[in-house]
Amino acid sequence: MSKILIRGAEVLGGAPQDVLIDGETIAAVGTGLDAGGAEVVDAAGKVLLPGLVDLHTHLREPGREDSETVLTGTRAAACGGYTAVFAMANTFPVADTAGVVEQVYRLGQEHGYCDVQPIGAVTVGLAGRQLAELGAMHESAAGVTVFSDDGKCVDDAVIMRRALEYVKAFGGVVAQHAQEPRLTEGAQMNEGVVSAELGLGGWPAVAEESIIARDVLLADHVGSRVHICHLSTAGSVEIVRWAKSRGIAVTAEVTPHHLLLTDELVRSYNPVYKVNPPLRTERDVRALREALADGTIDIVATDHAPHPHEDKDCEWAAAAMGMVGLETALSVVQETMVDTGLLDWAGVADRMSSAPARIGRATGHGRPVSAGEPANLTLVDTAYRGRVDPAGFASRSRNTPYEGRELPGRVTHTWLRGKATLVDGKLT
Incomplete structure (x- = not known):
């Protein structure tokens, strides 16, 4: 070179x-x-910043190459300033075995636009009933340390406890998609004034907050690490803040879109605004920004969720949930956090590089811009x-x-x- x-x-x-x-x-x-x-x-x-690290990316390969591939996703990551991404497990087949996570890991190595660290599923098939091969995935060539059923909540408290106990042995972390399924049946958007006016099924904040409260208590009981994916409500912020004040090993992420957009946009019925968890209120947005600034929320993660045209260009109820985010994340953070005076660029480097690398143990990433x-x-x-x-x-x-x-x-x-x-x- x-x-x-x-x-x-x-x-x-x-x-x-x-x-x-x-x-x-x-x-x-x-x-x-x-x-x-x-x-x-x-x-x-x-x-100049250290290369960005995304702890929450959906690359879709294997199985949904019509949405994204490891190649196209890592090219998007490079365009967004990322040098490492963590690939979520909800692929087809699910990344719940050593074989699948090694496939994703090797595809990342072959393409070379950024490092790809697979995230392993917590449960077999994301079904929430039986622990996946956590140890085998950790010991594989991919060296998995982060496990998540993202897209589905590990709602069974016994399964969640066992997962936390298992990963504790090798210093891993369970990244929870906090969504109580019984409270969100038929939900289409944030529960509140706008959902009532539009006649869309409401997604209550308590569906997220109740799972977070349970899981920080479980993590404390087990003495293990838990990470909260795409935290989206003011109440969730307060729970995480309380848990950290107690010394519980919890970390949390917020997406760029939850820092900027609100449920008022759903009035357009444009499915591009349909996402899980849903866009919340202006009050929630303010709380999320303040929590990211004061460190209650540790990192920004994109939840990059690509979908083909036909899955989003349809009526609201039938549309898939999710937004792409790798190529716009840094701009949104500048808009919401830097240009508003809530964070300086050193703070951005921490929230978008150093801290996610530390949580996910991404070797060689999130390092200081210094000699050696x-x-x-x-x-x-x-x-x-x-x-x-x-x-x-x-x-x-x-x-x-x-x-x-x-x-x-x-x-x-x-x-x-x-x-x-x-x-x-x-x-x-």
Whole structure:
């Protein structure tokens, strides 16, 4: 590999510095570094961050390659500034065996746009009745440490307890999709004023909050780690805040769309806004932003959920739930957290790189931008503003809620262990 000199970047939003990459490693960080024959990237006015890490991505392969593949999903990740993603287990077949997680892991290695760490299912077939091969998946070549039935809640308390006990032995974590199924039968959107006016089945906040309350108590009882996926209500924030004050080993994530969008958008009946958990109220959005800022919520995770056109371009009740998010996540975080003064760029680096890498134990990712560290880096033009055009997405799917919306920020370069995967906004 040739040397690369990133000239004049604002590292974590601080004073301009030069960053020299030599092979797979950051060789030096400072001012006035000698290029010495290196390829020079003019980064004046741009912010340099450690490569982003997404703890919650749906790559769909194997089984739903019409929605996304490991190749297209990781290309989308590179466009969004990600150098590592964790692939959820709700594939066909389900990633509940060592064989399936190894397949996904090797596909990620072959394509090379970002590292892919499979997430293993908690239960066989996501059915919630029998623990999957947690130990075998951990001991496989994929080295799985995060387990989730995302898309379905592990609602049986005994199964959840056993899963927490099992993963404790090797320091793993159970990532819970908090949704009490009996309370959400027929639910179509957030339960509240808007659902009543529209006549759509309501999805009550308590369906999320009751599972979170149960699971933090179980994690405390077992002495194990639990992670809460896509937390979406003000009440959930308070439960997690209480649990952390008690020293319970709980972490939580919020999606970009829950930081920006509200259930008022459902008045359009546009299925692009149909998502699980549903868009909530303005009060919930404010609570989520404040919790991300103060650290109650640990990370931003995209819940990138691609769907083919026919699964979203239909009547609301029949539409699939989910939104793509890898290519717009950083822009939404800039809009909601940085430009509002709630987080600085060092805080963004923590919530979108260091903390998710730590929770998922993604070796070599989320590291400081300093000499001797792996050259997993993202360069962002924070002054840019532009309208979202899904026609230009690298993802195979186009189900974005931001089409036509003006958002700030644009990832211009992404480096994975010193290799450029994105240059001037274009995939290599």
